Amino acid sequence: MMRAILLVDHGSRVASANEALDTLAEQVRNRLPDRVVRIAHLELARPDVDEGIDACVAAGATEIVVHPYFLGPGRHTSHDIPRLVEAAAARHPGVRVRLTPALGPHEKLVDVIIERVAGVS
Amino acid sequence: MMRAILLVDHGSRVASANEALDTLAEQVRNRLPDRVVRIAHLELARPDVDEGIDACVAAGATEIVVHPYFLGPGRHTSHDIPRLVEAAAARHPGVRVRLTPALGPHEKLVDVIIERVAGVS
Numbered sequence: 001m002m003r004a005i006l007l008v009d010h011g012s013r014v015a016s017a018n019e020a021l022d023t024l025a026e027q028v029r030n031r032l033p034d035r036v037v038r039i040a041h042l043e044l045a046r047p048d049v050d051e052g053i054d055a056c057v058a059a060g061a062t063e064i065v066v067h068p069y070f071l072g073p074g075r076h077t078s079h080d081i082p083r084l085v086e087a088a089a090a091r092h093p094g095v096r097v098r099l100t101p102a103l104g105p106h107e108k109l110v111d112v113i114i115e116r117v118a119g120v121s
Numbered sequence: 122m123m124r125a126i127l128l129v130d131h132g133s134r135v136a137s138a139n140e141a142l143d144t145l146a147e148q149v150r151n152r153l154p155d156r157v158v159r160i161a162h163l164e165l166a167r168p169d170v171d172e173g174i175d176a177c178v179a180a181g182a183t184e185i186v187v188h189p190y191f192l193g194p195g196r197h198t199s200h201d202i203p204r205l206v207e208a209a210a211a212r213h214p215g216v217r218v219r220l221t222p223a224l225g226p227h228e229k230l231v232d233v234i235i236e237r238v239a240g241v242s
Contacts, residue, residue: 071190
């Protein structure tokens with residue numbers, strides 16, 4: 001069994017914003033070195049979710065956990081991403097694909113806000 | 122001196138997404154009970170940044186820290202929000218207004234991703 005994580009963000013027309021997800025993937029890879037870690041963008045940039053799932057499978061993944069890297073639940077995380085993930089998973093019947101909750105809300109995000117505020121106060 | 126925090130998110134057409142910022146403000150208020158905490162949306166919803174700054178001043182704030190609640194630096198956090206904050210601050214010359222970095226990137230966000238992934242693995 002090879003496990004993969006697919007980080008999915010919104011996607012941007014700004015290259016540096018998209019590259020930030022690559023940096024994040026590298027950090028996750030460093031923390032979970034036994035996992036394949038790939039990225040995808042919901043909109044506006046490639047790879048898209050379909051291509052991201054394919055990249056995980058191409059790397060040998062038999063289990064894929066998709067993480068919507070979004071601050072809160074909304075249409076994108078409750079509807080758009082699940083729909084795309086389901087369609088992509090249907091093309092790989094031997095692969096188990098699961099979806100995590102969005103990044104936020106989470107108490108640790110409050111910690112970061114407090115830290116950011118303290119940093120300029 | 123009365124200090125305020127203004128949390129600014131992107132804003133959404135979905136009411137529940139906007140309400141999530143109110144919930145977040147409540148959490149920040151609970152952690153920093155000596156601060157006035159107000160919210161604003163960059164786009165698509167009210168109060169906007171201008172109204173958010175005004176709300177802080179109306180609550181008696183003489184120092185306002187504006188936090189862009191965004192996952193990463195980009196046009197919104199590097200250009201749009203600073204420009205709006207500067208214009209709003211210019212209307213209140215006696216009030217000190219500062220801007221924090223965006224929420225992300227931050228190592229604690231990686232912690233949350235790891236936790237989300239572990240939660241379904």
